[in-house]
Amino acid sequence: MSSREPRERSAFAKDPRSRPRPGNAKLLDLFYAALSALAALAWGVAASESGQITGDALFWLMLLGVVGSALLWWRRRHPVRVALVLACCFAVTDFALVAALFAVAGVATYRPRRVAFAVTALFAVMRVPFALWGPGDGTSPLVAIAVDVAVLALTTWYGRVMGSRLDLVIALREQARAAEAAALERTELLRAKERERIAREMHDVLAHQISLVSLQAGALKIRKDLPPEEVARAAETIYHSSHQAMEGLREILGVLRMGTVGNSLQPQPTLADLCSLFEECRAAGMSIEVANRLPDLSTASPVGRTAYRVVQEGLTNARKHAPGTTVHVLLERSGDGPSATSGNELVERPGDGLPERSGDELHILVRNPLVLGRDGPLVPGSQFGMIGLAERLEVAGGRLEHGVRRDAAGQLAFHLEAWIPWPK
Known part of the structure; x- marks a missing residue:
């Protein structure tokens, strides 16, 4: 077992939703990052053509939007940290809008409700200066702030819905694991009881027959002057007892080999x-x-x-x-x-x-x-x-x-x- 696996397990124990991502989640995060970067580039091209932003400012803002989009790769593992960085980007440019929305949704999905509401409020507050004094398209600042708050609220609501569904899936998986563990425990208990029953039957049957064999063999060893009739009778007893012991042992071994449970032994006396x-x-x-x-x-x-x-x-x-x-x-x-x-x-x-x-x-x-x-x-x-x-x-x-x-x-x-x- 690698040294990384215990750390991942401990993290999963604290927050089951922060476990390592499956392959499809990695592809989805890569898609979100690429989509956000393309949106930032498209927004920059549109701003350049309209003359709102030009020169070095356009380059640095587009670069900020692309770098912010790349941070979405870690939005599941570190949703709050990614959101805080993107909140700073969102405060100075529209190019990080799509990345910011993905970050807000990630916090709402993977973190508690109070954390999600706090991050959403932070995004809304940090957006106010840009709406008041940033380059705009002629829209009223109050309308722009209202639209931004509405979009952030809708994104947070969607993230909470997805988080609730994820919680339900995790709870169902845990219940399934618990039920499977309980079923295995019951199965092992039934097997232990069956082995105990077979062992008890083996002792009861074999101990009786083997003791008869031992008694007769001991008598033949000690009494060397027994008449032929007594020797023949002792040998007959040894033969029958050994045969019955072998039959009982063969039957029990057959039960163990077949793996059957229940009343599979012969009728009990x-x-x-x-x-x-x-x-x-x-x-x-x-x-x-x-x-x-x-x-x-x-x-x-x-x-x-x-x-x-x-x-x-x-x-x-x-x-x-x-x-x-x-x-x-x-x-x-x-x-x-x-x-x-x-x-x-x-x-x-x-x-x-x-x-x-x-x-x-x-x-x-x-x-x-x-x-x-x-x-x-x-x-x-x-x-x-x-x-x-x-x-x-x-x-x-x-x-x-x-x-x-x-x-x-x-x-x-x-x-x-x-x-x-x-x-x-």
């Missing part, structure tokens, strides 16, 4: 898919105890999808950080907020006579004992899953709590608890 999730985890070797106190798992899609992701994240964390332990899952409807459910309640299985609870919220609790000093490979955690869950629940109007607590038996366990408003 709901509460009804929790049974398949539990069976998939048990097939991978996890021990899960479920207390299902919900009368019906076919609830509304947004609530069911959020609840599924909460349970999935809880199982994924337990599989990564506490392998070999029993994970307890509680599903119930409750309107009492955070509950003090004990660990003994969680080991109950659906159909064991637990009373069904009704309330305004879906309460989910996933609990697994802490494992201290464990052997075997560690699966790294990024905390992005908890962040994504908190965002999901915030959008759904729910809340999330997680951390290490001591259960009824005095054992330290990690609790992941969520409350989601039940649809009415």
